[in-house]
Amino acid sequence: MLSMERIPEQIGYLVLKEDGAVLTSGGELENDERIANIIMSLITLTDTIDPKAFASDETFNKISITYEDHCYVICLSNKKVHIVKKKITALTSSQEQQQQHLPVIA
């Protein structure tokens, strides 16, 4: 999966089938079935969160788990669960401003 490897700041990735089987993996998450199992049970848990705040047809499309210096981003695409572990580098204030302005320029 070259496309997963090209994600900036990526330090590991996993692609799972809907039943939790590992399809491809790389970096720090290479063949990490422990993480895969935890993520699959997390996805099962998040099926219905709060009926009062979220409509029953409102589904989550992204989960992120953020630690101090890295994070995991999880999303479902093409019937596969994609998990990326990314390094977090603190942005300088000028970079932050630049990022905020990017969508406006585009």
Add this chain to the structure above:
Amino acid sequence: MERNLEKTMDNVTNVEGVIGCILADRQGLCLGAKGSASGQSAGLIAAIADEVAKLEPESNAPIIALESDNRQCIIQRQGPIVGAIYKAISP
């Protein structure tokens, strides 16, 4: 003690974009819910925090964010308490 919790929850729900918040204890029992949040989801939120804690047991508790098209649910454990904040995402 309840008064402190109530005040904290009021402060949180008064922030722009926040539609509700909920606090649960270690067992997943509801300590309080404000705004558009139901006490029934306290157990689920504590279970999510527990499940994620298994990822990296040595690291500090992470922030878990669940995103739908126009809402966001942010969960974090702070000591014996798990808190969740529901936010509306502005386009």
